[in-house]
Amino acid sequence: MNERRAIGFGLAAVLLWSTVATAFKITLEQLTPLQMLTAASIVSAIALITICAIQGKLRLIVPTFISNPLYYILLGLINPLAYYLILFKAYDLLPAAQAQAINYSWAITLTLMAALFLGQSIRKQDWIACTFSYIGVLVIATEGNLLGLKFESPLGVGLALLSTLLWASYWILNTKNTSDPIVSVLLGFLVAIPIALGLCFYEGLQWSHISMKGWLAVSYVGLFEMGVTFVLWLTALKLTQNTSRISNLIFASPFISLILLATIIGEYIHPSTLVGLVLIVIGLAIQQIKFGKRRKVTTCQKVK
Template sequence: MPSTNNERTAVVLGLSAVLLWSTVATAFKLTLAQFSPIQMLLVASIVSAFTLLLICGYQGKLNQIVPIFKANPKFFLLLGLINPFGYYLILFKAYELLPASQAQPLNYSWAITLTLMAAIFLGQKIRRQDWVACGLGYFGVLIIATKGDLLGLHFESPLGVILALLSTLLWASYWILNTKNKSDPIIVVLLGFLISLPFSLFAAWHEGHAWSHINWQGWLAVSYVGLFEMGITFVLWLSALKLTQNTARISNFIFLSPFISLILLSQIIGETIYPSTIIGLVFILIGLMIQQIKFKRHRSTSTTRSG
């Protein structure tokens, strides 16, 4: 049956996206060994923009880019400044200051941040389970940030922790702004990269860091980030969600990503994975899972009802 084939394809695409996203924390650290965060943002954005242009060309969407931008240029300018420019610049700086095994789980709390911001800016009701999820999630954040020293509240890099959490605010803001945007999501992401490029170029020029010391491994690593953190993986994920009839099942694949990422960081980069990181991550993921639970009111003889 076609629907069965679609589900199989959706699972393959969803798992592929998750596996690729699981590698980017390692790629971030390898890239930052040779690039500054601003240099990394510029090159990765160029790679991603070029990749998304090719994808839009293949899908026959190139003629939609300019009309979509002209329909609301100020909106797309704001989106581009938030993501990729602000979001990735701050995220890359957080990865530069923190071990990736800490920065990645901290950034993973963005979905909990989104719940709070949606209540403030969109007027969405926060359910009781959302408050529980937020409490668990940010308790997990505190465990990771202090390496389990909850009483001493000692942070290895306070600025790194602040930047990692600030990145969640920017990412959540980006999705809140997108809630009423009905344009093709791939084109929206592409426009963000195209708009942000002049700002990234100016920032890299103003920073004035040399480029001559970067070897081929560095260029390969930053190209990988542009392809698989910012480009192709996003398209794979959107395609999986479009094909599936069970969005929750595909969405749950994302919970695999942080654990695979920690394994890769340990084996490839040689980072020490602290028990506090695992414990804190578990709290964050439990919070995210609680958020996804839909409680239904079942009628039974034990419930109060009229008649």
């Protein structure tokens, strides 16, 4: 029974995460990346506070922060502040299909960083996975013109790759965190929100022009990219007796996302994006088959 519930929660998380690339693009029509980060973070914080209240975890928030304030400040600066600001800017500069596919290579970045900072070994299968995935990134970034190495938006590609580095760094720092994961994520938002609001004030950003569609879109991002869906994913991992089975659900997410981008906002999906994404997923599959049970660092990761 628990296994069926775990699969249900996992599928719900994957389906919701599959919609966020479309929501990003809709939101960016009216909000800047900084405004998007700020508004979505506030929505996420409200959602997570509500979940903590329901689960009786509100009493843990202050003691958890006081136990290691510098650590939680650092986590908050990385995620959500720097990570989502850079990710949203990448989506602003690139077609959503490209940004999403490149960002999806973060798990390969995590493998390399785990070897560098946690002393985990890189085996032959890891290098094969890295090769497939980063060739896929090049195919996407150059729209198939590998020899020409001409990028439509070098800055957008660079930011999308930087987002993978930040996300991997966040999970590396989380490997020794024994606190409640929902409370830890909430603390990140509570750290980031005042800074984001301060940056909005400094930049003199205006909010009056945002329509109801824009507010609904950014609220959707806050709930289902940065908030509630994380709880669904954690619940699935907690209920399952087979973590790799749940983790394998993530491979459907980017392809569902491409379908939604094409049908909902009419974005043209370049054939090279699909080819590159297949290469990235092949690389991730190679890595998952070999290391799905071994690498504890990946147990709480989310998809994009």
